[in-house]
Amino acid sequence: MHAGRREGRLTAQLANPLCLRSEWLNGGVSDGGWPEDWNERMAGQDCPMCRALGKGDNAFWVHVMTGDMAEVFLERRSRLPGYCVVAWRHAHIAEPAELDPDQACQYWHEVLAVGRAVQARFHPVKMNYMTLGNTVPHLHTHIVPRYPNDPAPGGPLVWQDIFTPDPLPDSDLRHQAAELRDLLSRAT
Numbered sequence: 001m002h003a004g005r006r007e008g009r010l011t012a013q014l015a016n017p018l019c020l021r022s023e024w025l026n027g028g029v030s031d032g033g034w035p036e037d038w039n040e041r042m043a044g045q046d047c048p049m050c051r052a053l054g055k056g057d058n059a060f061w062v063h064v065m066t067g068d069m070a071e072v073f074l075e076r077r078s079r080l081p082g083y084c085v086v087a088w089r090h091a092h093i094a095e096p097a098e099l100d101p102d103q104a105c106q107y108w109h110e111v112l113a114v115g116r117a118v119q120a121r122f123h124p125v126k127m128n129y130m131t132l133g134n135t136v137p138h139l140h141t142h143i144v145p146r147y148p149n150d151p152a153p154g155g156p157l158v159w160q161d162i163f164t165p166d167p168l169p170d171s172d173l174r175h176q177a178a179e180l181r182d183l184l185s186r187a188t
């Protein structure tokens with residue numbers, strides 16, 4: 001690994017989270033293969049998700065709720081209304097297989113509860129659950145509602161097609177987050 005290059009990238013991330021976001025929106029795909037610092041990312045070094053957890057709203061997500069195992073966020077820039085991210089909120093792990101059986105049961109229970117709330121509020125034609133972590137390898141699951149007129153009816157979404165350049169109005173997002181929070185509170 002080229003330490004100077006890695007340090008430069010991390011410095012840029014810390015100074016401007018959009019740097020990472022740009023990479024994230026691109027699905028982290030590059031011609032050069034996996035990032036040079038992949039092992040460090042897997043181990044949680046400078047993990048942007050660890051930094052974001054427990055701090056409420058950020059530039060990309062509106063906080064919905066904090067569960068026993070995970071935090072739930074509503075994506076600000078999605079062409080798929082109700083698209084949420086559920087992020088494991090305890091010590092950094094990269095793979096769901098690292099969870100013990102009780103943690104795994106509770107984590108997926110919370111993931112599915114969010115999926116039900118999104119279904120009840122937004123009425124998609126299908127739900128997709130994506131546990132990827134190919135750019136930010138901190139355990140999280142994308143709760144992706146699919147719609148009749150979405151970018152890839154009947155097939156998998158292209159990552160970049162999920163997002164829009166501009167966020168929804170903050171007031172709309174906060175209203176949607178409150179509705180999801182209410183549905184989740186009544187479900188448990």
Ligand SMILES: [Zn+2]
Nearest residue numbers: 047050092138
């Ligand atoms: Zn992390």
